[in-house]
Amino acid sequence: MEDPKKEQLENLNALKYSSEHLLGLVNDILDFNKIASGSLELEERDFSLEHILNGIHSIFHIKAKEKNLKFTIKKDHSLPEMFKGDSTRVAQVITNLINNAIKFTEKGRVTLDVDLADEMQDAYLVEFKITDTGIGIPKNKKDKIFNSFAQANSDTTRKYGGTGLGLAICKKLLEFMGSDLFVDSKVGKGSEFSFFLSLKKSDKTSLQNNEYEIDTPDCNKLDNLKGVKILVAEDNKLNILVIKKFLKKWQVNFDIAENGLLALDKALTNSYDMILMDLQMPVMNGFDTSMAIRETNIPLNKVIPIYALSASTGIDIKHKIEEFGMNGLITKPFNPSELYRTLSKIIFNKHVS
Numbered sequence: 001m002e003d004p005k006k007e008q009l010e011n012l013n014a015l016k017y018s019s020e021h022l023l024g025l026v027n028d029i030l031d032f033n034k035i036a037s038g039s040l041e042l043e044e045r046d047f048s049l050e051h052i053l054n055g056i057h058s059i060f061h062i063k064a065k066e067k068n069l070k071f072t073i074k075k076d077h078s079l080p081e082m083f084k085g086d087s088t089r090v091a092q093v094i095t096n097l098i099n100n101a102i103k104f105t106e107k108g109r110v111t112l113d114v115d116l117a118d119e120m121q122d123a124y125l126v127e128f129k130i131t132d133t134g135i136g137i138p139k140n141k142k143d144k145i146f147n148s149f150a151q152a153n154s155d156t157t158r159k160y161g162g163t164g165l166g167l168a169i170c171k172k173l174l175e176f177m178g179s180d181l182f183v184d185s186k187v188g189k190g191s192e193f194s195f196f197l198s199l200k201k202s203d204k205t206s207l208q209n210n211e212y213e214i215d216t217p218d219c220n221k222l223d224n225l226k227g228v229k230i231l232v233a234e235d236n237k238l239n240i241l242v243i244k245k246f247l248k249k250w251q252v253n254f255d256i257a258e259n260g261l262l263a264l265d266k267a268l269t270n271s272y273d274m275i276l277m278d279l280q281m282p283v284m285n286g287f288d289t290s291m292a293i294r295e296t297n298i299p300l301n302k303v304i305p306i307y308a309l310s311a312s313t314g315i316d317i318k319h320k321i322e323e324f325g326m327n328g329l330i331t332k333p334f335n336p337s338e339l340y341r342t343l344s345k346i347i348f349n350k351h352v353s
Contacts, residue, residue, distance in 0.1 A: 041316065042177065046202045047087035049079065049126075053114065056091070060098050060110075069102060070109040076116045079126065084200035089173055094128060096166045097193050101132035108133025108190070122201055129194040137185040224344050226251040229271070233263035233286060234278040234309060239332065243276075246336050252343075260284025267293045267301060273347055274305040277326065279317075287324040294325035305346050 057073050064071035094112065101110040110132045118125035171181045174195050185191035230247065234240050235258045247254045255270065257263035261283045267275065275293070279286035286308060293301050308321045311332045321329060330342055 042086040042089060044084055046082055046084055046204050048081050049083055050081045052087060052091045056094060060102060064102055064110060069105055073112045075114045079116050081206055082202035082204045084202045093170045093173055096170050097130045100166055101130050105132045105134035117196055123198045126197050126199055129192060131192045133190040136187040136189050136191055138187055228273045228347055229253040231255050231266055231272045231275045233257045235259060235281045250340060260286060260289035263289050264292050268296060271300060272304060276309055277306055278309045290326050291324045
């Protein structure tokens with residue numbers, strides 16, 4: 001919707017909040033089930049702790065400002081910038097804890113302290129501490145808050161929202177990483193959540209080649225994708241509506257296939273610069289469709305970039321899309337700016353990490 005009226009904007013904001021809340025609930029349940037079933041796998045790659053902290057600050061300082069809260073991050077200067085580990089899960093734990101701290105704090109401050117607790121031969125023991133001046137937790141409820149779908153008081157969900165899974169996921173993730181989550185709290189005074197992580201030393205001293213950025217040529221020019229031809233295999237009507245809107249705006253030539261069999265037929269009879277492939281479709285799913293496209297005797301179809309469209313971002317999904325011949329993953333729901341940069345990266349560089 002272009003230039004919505006004030007009353008329309010209020011409705012759109014309400015819808016956005018509801019959809020984000022629902023997506024958060026679904027993701028929480030998926031994560032918790034993955035951990036409980038033992039199917040979660042941890043990545044081990046070089047990452048910048050500084051980059052994570054900067055990203056967290058950029059997200060939460062606005063949220064804190066909206067509530068007139070002071071949000072600060074204090075990092076021990078003796079800590080190196082680079083580590084080895086699962087940066088996604090580290091960031092997930094910190095993000096959940098800070099989000100909770102801001103949600104349950106009406107006035108005062110929220111602080112993240114990151115300190116070097118010990119240095120070993122091949123790793124650093126890092127302490128993370130999140131403190132707030134919020135509502136606090138009664139002594140007899142401290143154990144309950146780590147249970148699935150549980151919150152300290154019965155009216156907490158009604159007043160503050162949330163799934164009651166955030167702390168349970170944090171605790172499970174930390175246990176999976178060989179750690180634990182500690183809490184110290186006083187009702188009406190605030191809470192302190194802390195944990196220690198053993199993070200392996202990295203051979204790198206800093207980010208190299210802007211590893212966390214998508215370097216897109218002339219990304220801000222709307223004619224960057226003009227004339228590019230893309231096949232979109234997607235059966236969800238709302239997703240089709242959204243992606244068509246933006247592809248038209250970016251002057252992309254595109255075809256829509258609402259099931260995998262139609263996508264395969266279009267890939268056999270047309271030439272495309274890339275394919276966006278929903279994984280869950282009727283008639284033929286995205287995995288089998290991608291494999292079928294790769295197995296055709298058309299040379300282009302063996303090398304054309306095929307990117308999965310999915311709300312799931314786990315390592316198991318990433319492994320499976322590689323197994324079925326896809327090049328990577330684009331997450332749903334679509335952020336228009338990120339989608340534009342990602343498509344530009346794929347088309348002009350033929351790879352997105």
